[in-house]
Amino acid sequence: MKSEKRMLLAFVLNAGFSVLELAGGILTGSIAIASDAVHDMGDAAGIGFSLLLEKKSQRPPDERYTYGYGRYSVLGSLITVCILLCGSLAVAYNAVQRIFHPVAVHYDGMILFAVVGLCVNGAAAFFTRKGDSLNRKAINLHMLEDVLGWAVVLVGALVMRFTGLLLIDPLLSLGVSAFIFIHAVQHLKETMDVFLEKAPDGIHTHDMEAALCRLDGVQGVHHLHVWSMDGQSGFATLHVVTDRPDEIKKHVRHALYELGITHVTIETETLDEHCDEIHCHPHTHAAHGHHHHHHGH
Numbered sequence: 444m445k446s447e448k449r450m451l452l453a454f455v456l457n458a459g460f461s462v463l464e465l466a467g468g469i470l471t472g473s474i475a476i477a478s479d480a481v482h483d484m485g486d487a488a489g490i491g492f493s494l495l496l497e498k499k500s501q502r503p504p505d506e507r508y509t510y511g512y513g514r515y516s517v518l519g520s521l522i523t524v525c526i527l528l529c530g531s532l533a534v535a536y537n538a539v540q541r542i543f544h545p546v547a548v549h550y551d552g553m554i555l556f557a558v559v560g561l562c563v564n565g566a567a568a569f570f571t572r573k574g575d576s577l578n579r580k581a582i583n584l585h586m587l588e589d590v591l592g593w594a595v596v597l598v599g600a601l602v603m604r605f606t607g608l609l610l611i612d613p614l615l616s617l618g619v620s621a622f623i624f625i626h627a628v629q630h631l632k633e634t635m636d637v638f639l640e641k642a643p644d645g646i647h648t649h650d651m652e653a654a655l656c657r658l659d660g661v662q663g664v665h666h667l668h669v670w671s672m673d674g675q676s677g678f679a680t681l682h683v684v685t686d687r688p689d690e691i692k693k694h695v696r697h698a699l700y701e702l703g704i705t706h707v708t709i710e711t712e713t714l715d716e717h718c719d720e721i722h723c724h725p726h727t728h729a730a731h732g733h734h735h736h737h738h739g740h
Contacts, residue, residue: 449570453490456563456567458491476556478619482619538616553600561590596615642670646669652664662685678707
C-alpha cells in the first residue's frame with residue numbers, strides 16, 4: 444500500500460506541476476520548457492493509469508479472469524508509452540519549426556523554472572524509486588528523465604543568458620524529445636513481449652529441460668511452454684515422461700520453482716504411451732527435441 448501512496452503523491456506533484464510548467468513555457472516563450480510540460484503531462488497520465496490499473500492487476504483470479512488480472516498492469520504501461528510517443532513527436536515538430544523561426548526567450552524566468560522543476564521532479568523520482576513491476580519501472584524512468592530534462596533546461600538557459608543564442612532552446616527541446624522517444628520505444632518492446640507470450644527474461648527453456656532431465660525418474664520432457672502474465676512471474680505447462688508419476692511431480696515443481704516459475708501444470712506419460720500431440724511440437728525445441736524419439740514414439 445505504501446508504494447501506492449507514493450505513486451499518488453508523484454501523480455499530484457506531476458499533474459500540478461505540468462500545468463504550471465505549460466504556463467511557464469508560454470510566459471517565458473521557451474519551447475524547451477513547453478516540451479517538458481508535454482512530457483510531464485504524459486507522465487502524470489501514465490501514473491494515473493498505473494494507479495487505476497495496478498490496483499486492478501492485483502486482484503486474485505476469478506471465473507472470468509482465470510489467470511488473474513496481471514495484464515492490466517502491463518496495459519497501463521502500454522497506454523503510457525503511447526502517450527509519450529505522441530507527446531515527443533508533437534514536441535519535436537514544434538521544435539523544428541522554432542529552429543527556422545527563432546523566438547525571443549525570457550532567460551531568467553527559464554532559470555527560475557528549471558530550478559523549481561529540478562526540486563519537484565527530484566522529489567517525485569525519490570518517492571517512486573522502489574518498484575519492480577513493468578509499470579512502476581516505466582514510471583521511475585519518467586521521473587529520472589524529468590530530472591535530467593530540467594538539468595538540461597537549466598544549463599541551456601544559463602548558456603543562452605550569457606551568449607544570447609536562441610537556437611539552443613529548440614535544440615534542447617529536440618534532444619529531450621529524442622530521449623523520451625527512444626526510451627518509450629524500448630519500453631514498448633518490453634510490454635509487447637508480455638502480450639506476445641514471450642518467455643520472461645532470464646528463463647530459458649533448454650536450461651529447464653536439462654534440469655528436469657537430470658531428475659531421477661524423468662525419462663524425457665516435451666511440450667514445454669513458458670510465458671508470463673506481468674513480465675515477472677513465469678507460468679509453465681509441460682509433459683513429463685516418467686515411470687513414477689506421483690513422486691516426480693513434486694520434484695519437477697520444485698526444480699522449476701528454483702528457475703523462477705511460480706505456476707506449473709504437469710502432464711505425466713509412461714514410456715510406452717504414445718503422445719498424440721507430438722506433431723504439434725513447437726519449432727523452438729526442434730533443435731534439441733531429438734530425445735523424444737528414443738522413447739519409441
